[in-house]
Amino acid sequence: MGKKARIKKLKRKLAKLKARLKAAETHRHSVSPLAPKDGFPHLPVIGGVRFSAVQAGVRYPGRVDVMLAELDPGTAVAGVFTRSATRSAPVLDCQAKLGSDPAAGAAFIVNSGNSNAFTGASGERAVAAITEAVAKISGVPENRVYSASTGVIGEPLPYERITAKIEELHGTMAPDAIELAARAILTTDTYAKGAGAEIKVGDNTVRIAGIAKGSGMIAPDMATMLVYIFTDAKVEQALLQRILAQLVDETFNNITVDSDTSTSDSLLLAATGASGVEITENSTAFRDALKGVMLDLAHQVVRDGEGATKFVEIHVTGALSDKDARTHAMAIANSPLVKTAVAGEDPNWGRVVMAIGKSGAAADRDRLSIHFGDILVASQGWVSPAYREDEGAAYMKNDDLLIAVDLGLGAGAATVWTCDLTHGYIQINADYRS
Amino acid sequence: MGKKARIKKLKRKLAKLKARLKAAETHRHSVSPLAPKDGFPHLPVIGGVRFSAVQAGVRYPGRVDVMLAELDPGTAVAGVFTRSATRSAPVLDCQAKLGSDPAAGAAFIVNSGNSNAFTGASGERAVAAITEAVAKISGVPENRVYSASTGVIGEPLPYERITAKIEELHGTMAPDAIELAARAILTTDTYAKGAGAEIKVGDNTVRIAGIAKGSGMIAPDMATMLVYIFTDAKVEQALLQRILAQLVDETFNNITVDSDTSTSDSLLLAATGASGVEITENSTAFRDALKGVMLDLAHQVVRDGEGATKFVEIHVTGALSDKDARTHAMAIANSPLVKTAVAGEDPNWGRVVMAIGKSGAAADRDRLSIHFGDILVASQGWVSPAYREDEGAAYMKNDDLLIAVDLGLGAGAATVWTCDLTHGYIQINADYRS
Numbered sequence: 001m002g003k004k005a006r007i008k009k010l011k012r013k014l015a016k017l018k019a020r021l022k023a024a025e026t027h028r029h030s031v032s033p034l035a036p037k038d039g040f041p042h043l044p045v046i047g048g049v050r051f052s053a054v055q056a057g058v059r060y061p062g063r064v065d066v067m068l069a070e071l072d073p074g075t076a077v078a079g080v081f082t083r084s085a086t087r088s089a090p091v092l093d094c095q096a097k098l099g100s101d102p103a104a105g106a107a108f109i110v111n112s113g114n115s116n117a118f119t120g121a122s123g124e125r126a127v128a129a130i131t132e133a134v135a136k137i138s139g140v141p142e143n144r145v146y147s148a149s150t151g152v153i154g155e156p157l158p159y160e161r162i163t164a165k166i167e168e169l170h171g172t173m174a175p176d177a178i179e180l181a182a183r184a185i186l187t188t189d190t191y192a193k194g195a196g197a198e199i200k201v202g203d204n205t206v207r208i209a210g211i212a213k214g215s216g217m218i219a220p221d222m223a224t225m226l227v228y229i230f231t232d233a234k235v236e237q238a239l240l241q242r243i244l245a246q247l248v249d250e251t252f253n254n255i256t257v258d259s260d261t262s263t264s265d266s267l268l269l270a271a272t273g274a275s276g277v278e279i280t281e282n283s284t285a286f287r288d289a290l291k292g293v294m295l296d297l298a299h300q301v302v303r304d305g306e307g308a309t310k311f312v313e314i315h316v317t318g319a320l321s322d323k324d325a326r327t328h329a330m331a332i333a334n335s336p337l338v339k340t341a342v343a344g345e346d347p348n349w350g351r352v353v354m355a356i357g358k359s360g361a362a363a364d365r366d367r368l369s370i371h372f373g374d375i376l377v378a379s380q381g382w383v384s385p386a387y388r389e390d391e392g393a394a395y396m397k398n399d400d401l402l403i404a405v406d407l408g409l410g411a412g413a414a415t416v417w418t419c420d421l422t423h424g425y426i427q428i429n430a431d432y433r434s
Numbered sequence: 435m436g437k438k439a440r441i442k443k444l445k446r447k448l449a450k451l452k453a454r455l456k457a458a459e460t461h462r463h464s465v466s467p468l469a470p471k472d473g474f475p476h477l478p479v480i481g482g483v484r485f486s487a488v489q490a491g492v493r494y495p496g497r498v499d500v501m502l503a504e505l506d507p508g509t510a511v512a513g514v515f516t517r518s519a520t521r522s523a524p525v526l527d528c529q530a531k532l533g534s535d536p537a538a539g540a541a542f543i544v545n546s547g548n549s550n551a552f553t554g555a556s557g558e559r560a561v562a563a564i565t566e567a568v569a570k571i572s573g574v575p576e577n578r579v580y581s582a583s584t585g586v587i588g589e590p591l592p593y594e595r596i597t598a599k600i601e602e603l604h605g606t607m608a609p610d611a612i613e614l615a616a617r618a619i620l621t622t623d624t625y626a627k628g629a630g631a632e633i634k635v636g637d638n639t640v641r642i643a644g645i646a647k648g649s650g651m652i653a654p655d656m657a658t659m660l661v662y663i664f665t666d667a668k669v670e671q672a673l674l675q676r677i678l679a680q681l682v683d684e685t686f687n688n689i690t691v692d693s694d695t696s697t698s699d700s701l702l703l704a705a706t707g708a709s710g711v712e713i714t715e716n717s718t719a720f721r722d723a724l725k726g727v728m729l730d731l732a733h734q735v736v737r738d739g740e741g742a743t744k745f746v747e748i749h750v751t752g753a754l755s756d757k758d759a760r761t762h763a764m765a766i767a768n769s770p771l772v773k774t775a776v777a778g779e780d781p782n783w784g785r786v787v788m789a790i791g792k793s794g795a796a797a798d799r800d801r802l803s804i805h806f807g808d809i810l811v812a813s814q815g816w817v818s819p820a821y822r823e824d825e826g827a828a829y830m831k832n833d834d835l836l837i838a839v840d841l842g843l844g845a846g847a848a849t850v851w852t853c854d855l856t857h858g859y860i861q862i863n864a865d866y867r868s
Contacts, residue, residue, distance in 0.1 A: 010441065084788070085792075118799065119815075153788065353520045357518030358518055382554030
């Protein structure tokens with residue numbers, strides 16, 4: 001064979017291999033195909049909050065990795081955290097500080113690259129050093145400085161790299177720098193996540209803006225991530241905490257990527273009161289707007305699920321109770337076999353039946369019905385007579401999917417959101433530390 | 435650049451791509467790297483049992499896919515089945531038949547390719563047709579004919595293809611054809627699984643031989659698979675059932691591949707009595723030998739876990755109770771993040787801490803200690819001072835791994851076995867049906 005022919009042959013081989021490789025690999029650094037098409041949203045500026053972010057080189061150089069938010073005196077702070085029995089030093093510190101006096105203002109300081117989790121006594125020392133440094137420069141008392149860390153577990157946090165930057169952080173704050181703050185808290189995320197809302201209350205406007213990070217170890221309680229939400233509403237601190245706890249149950253606690261729960265989950269909600277609009281127990285417009293922001297952020301976290309190529313809503317009805325419905329929905333959402341079927345665009349409703357069967361909640365095989373989108377796939381213990389496999393297969397090609405199950409037993413209902421399980425997830429997590 | 439140099443460059447590129455591709459892909463049809471090196475073991479022939487297998491073309495042509503085992507009059511049969519709420523028609527039929535009169539003998543008929551699960555009334559008709567046909571030809575009453583089906587869920591079982599072969603099956607039975615039977619029941623398995631034992635009781639010998647199938651949807655209760663074990667011991671049927679139930683808890687219920695539970699799990703244990711050796715409540719030698727066979731089969735199922743490249747024993751001690759220890763062990767074994775770390779040969783003990791934290795059972799971060807093999811990795815809430823990452827990384831290169839956790843709280847202990855989560859799992863399950 002001549003050299004020309006050999007080159008041609010090798011090039012053909014190369015092209016084939018490249019195509020196969022592309023199918024087998026998903027690049028962690030490319031943006032999730034499910035990311036919002038318009039990029040980071042334009043968020044309302046919240047009176048009483050200022051943001052900044054810097055490159056501190058906590059783990060990786062060349063990226064912003066520490067953010068600071070300072071909040072005016074009078075800002076109420078509510079929080080919800082992971083229930084992990086091995087939660088991190090910053091989480092324990094934040095929990096101890098909840099309920100402290102709002103009059104003194106507050107500050108949030110967050111780093112990525114290192115989670116300061118399972119770091120023993122050194123972890124507590126790191127938290128103390130960071131929150132002390134923020135308190136000293138900002139004038140906010142230390143018991144109002146909330147810190148968080150996200151990244152690798154079990155390695156000592158090089159906190160001097162952070163404390164060395166506090167002055168720069170404090171000196172460069174701006175009310176409209178929330179997007180930069182959103183970028184500083186990312187780890188394996190492929191895009192920065194933000195959501196906002198504005199509501200009219202009489203002649204006034206109440207504004208809400210939130211940011212989130214999270215793409216793996218996403219499961220209740222609560223979804224594994226960091227979330228910071230800010231509003232200029234005026235809300236009494238205990239009420240703010242009640243509202244938050246209730247809405248977390250309706251939003252972040254209903255998403256799952258891989259059933260794993262982080263040791264660092266933290267959600268903080270700050271209400272500065274700058275709008276002058278007072279929120280009471282019955283302010284449903286505020287609750288609805290806040291829930292909208294939380295749900296938007298929760299969905300964005302699922303859409304950035306490690307390796308995700310499909311966003312899946314699991315809607316279960318007809319269960320004996322809401323709790324049973326949620327158990328079934330989570331069993332479907334967390335089943336590796338369901339998740340890989342979705343990845344393969346395979347309308348494999350048999351695996352949905354399997355997941356319902358194993359969930360432990362009540363089910364009757366012969367009363368089940370399953371829809372994929374609007375398509376009735378199975379009912380009365382068997383595939384629906386009208387169902388055509390090619391219809392199901394065509395539906396599964398969509399980016400956003402609905403799997404709806406009716407158990408035919410009662411009035412219990414639940415909705416959860418998840419993503420598929422792909423080669424990308426394996427790739428990201430089989431070499432995260434190396 | 436000259437043609438020679440271009441060829442050289444292209445060849446280099448090709449070699450690189452091939453290496454990356456090899457890492458990214460795992461071929462489902464190649465035998466698991468964790469399979470027993472010596473192939474299918476030489477099993478003792480059990481008096482009172484005969485086996486046969488045929489190609490019935492249930493789903494795929496060119497492979498044996500139906501097996502029959504006929505058992506002499508007087509054979510006691512015990513069984514354990516999936517607890518799935520959506521279990522298959524054959525499982526329901528077998529459960530109803532447990533406890534029927536041993537005097538009449540028994541028969542086991544099993545097909546692969548189609549699980550006859552979630553097939554409504556047609557599923558029950560298929561079971562009836564198959565067991566009736568076996569009863570007619572073998573002379574075993576229908577209430578002693580136990581059937582099982584494994585494969586795709588939700589598609590009607592083409593049972594005529596099986597009933598058409600019953601005469602051939604009955605006519606070709608042989609006492610030493612157990613390996614062929616083991617091959618007929620495989621689905622995504624990459625090798626046939628068998629295990630056996632012989633024990634001396636006075637001048638007599640008691641023999642045990644078992645076969646199993648299973649490689650995905652492996653989780654309690656019980657591990658998703660089909661298992662058939664035969665012994666020539668003489669055991670009263672109720673006692674046989676008690677022994678089996680106890681030993682399943684110590685063996686098959688402690689393995690997990692992907693946390694998914696099949697709708698078809700079945701384990702049948704038949705005691706023909708041909709050895710004349712009577713087993714009583716206190717026959718520990720028999721129990722130990724039977725447990726050895728069951729554990730061997732259970733481990734073989736894990737070693738054939740879909741895409742598995744590592745066999746992992748999780749050993750938890752120091753828990754408040756055995757139940758707590760098992761909860762922790764299963765949380766570690768089922769964590770996608772732990773399983774992908776193992777796949778990546780990453781000694782990521784932080785993910786083990788995470789899994790313990792999320793399990794829901796009692797744990798104290800600062801009392802935990804973690805070993806990888808003999809290497810103390812973490813203790814007292816932090817990485818062990820003597821631990822060196824390169825030591826951990828070297829250990830993780832082994833095929834067989836031990837992750838040992840001591841909680842430092844009490845005397846509860848548990849051991850479970852699992853495998854890693856790799857590209858191979860995704861590849862197998864994202865296109866199983868297509």
